[in-house]
Amino acid sequence: MARRLGETAEAGKPEARAQEAPKRTGRPRALAVDRALDKVESRRMALAEAALKTLAELGYARTSLRDIADKSEFTHGVLHYYFKDKTDLICCAMRQYKAVCATRYDQVTIRAGTPGELIEGVAAKLAETLREDALNHRLWYDLRAQAMFEEAFQADVLEIDQRLEKMVWRIGARLSELSGSSIGLSPAALYGLFDGLFQRSLLRHLTGEASAAADLQDEARRILTSLVR
Amino acid sequence: MARRLGETAEAGKPEARAQEAPKRTGRPRALAVDRALDKVESRRMALAEAALKTLAELGYARTSLRDIADKSEFTHGVLHYYFKDKTDLICCAMRQYKAVCATRYDQVTIRAGTPGELIEGVAAKLAETLREDALNHRLWYDLRAQAMFEEAFQADVLEIDQRLEKMVWRIGARLSELSGSSIGLSPAALYGLFDGLFQRSLLRHLTGEASAAADLQDEARRILTSLVR
DNA sequence: AATAACTCCGGACACTCGTCAAGCTGCGTG
């Protein structure tokens, strides 16, 4: 007989407990339970990664659960074993994306020793990102637009947005520190500036405009230079 | 018996000729033909408007042709009489949107007599737009994201994007003219700045942040002021 | 008046979708 939600006290569909506190307890047999939880969590992560890959390729509107399953090593039925529904899966995928997204420019920011180095490094990194990670970024813009319609996505999107704003601001703050002059834009404005510029460049890049990355690099250099002048 | 595509030489599904040159000729009987074309065109416009309304409400991913027809005075069967397919309808709707979208700030730009008036006017208009036309704007961001996945939308989206950039630049040029000092940003950068800022504010506004519009107004004022300083 | 063309309706089609239930397999525990 098949299991139903809440049928057994100990077991059951894993996502029910995956939402709960993942704390390790010192009780007997906790080790086996922990290993099981780890396995569940690693499966969830693998499926979320497949979801990200599929969404980046097809876009939110054209991605079905079967598409996602095809990109994983499982079949479509498993998705409801590890996730409550499609929304739950996509939210989980976004949280996974979140963990990586907002540190991309930190190495450049930290390593730069002069304003010029920082400006060149950031501009080059922007162009590199546009060229080599365009699909993931178009997914981000897609999901952010979806969040304007679908309440379930809003919390995660807002948090990612804030992280990105802080990351951009770290660049601005470092630039200010290295140059000794304060930049005349608020964190929100600086983020809006680079986000808008990148989105514009991404659209052009994806529509076949070959110079989009180089143009972005030039533009970023010019803007950053004028900020400290 | 039902018509098929290309069955008759003179008549046929109207969208086939709606794509062609809509020039009025001086030949006999042209008047009746012209009136028929006008009627077809007005139907297409009405349906495209229903499409825009529906898309703004539900988002691209959740909008079906039946939803659109429900918002019009027709049933779903008519859509394929006036449009080749769903993509054709949405593209037509975008072209209709295009006609209005890029003149929103021109009145403010023209009427302002001092830099302060222009800055205040633009900032106020931004906030007003956020408050009163949020749904149409989230549709725009949605469709722009879709264009990154769907080739059919790219041409129209790119053209709208260029119009918006020019509109923003008209503000910048006027500000430069009124203040006598050149602003230190390129058209692309200025557009990216305001587009990014507005998109950020829209997300916050739609997620229930009550101060989003006021914050946008303050931020815009600050930015514009610092551009001419 | 008769005929043709234009408009529009509503149902039917062949899918695809998210979801769920039943059953198989292999492993670990009693």
Next chain:
DNA sequence: CACGCAGCTTGACGAGTGTCCGGAGTTATT
């Protein structure tokens, strides 16, 4: 060894999709 459960597959369901078609009603032409 037998049992039970976790993990996964397979197949089915009902709802919803874009598209197409036959026909009815209306308008225009001859």
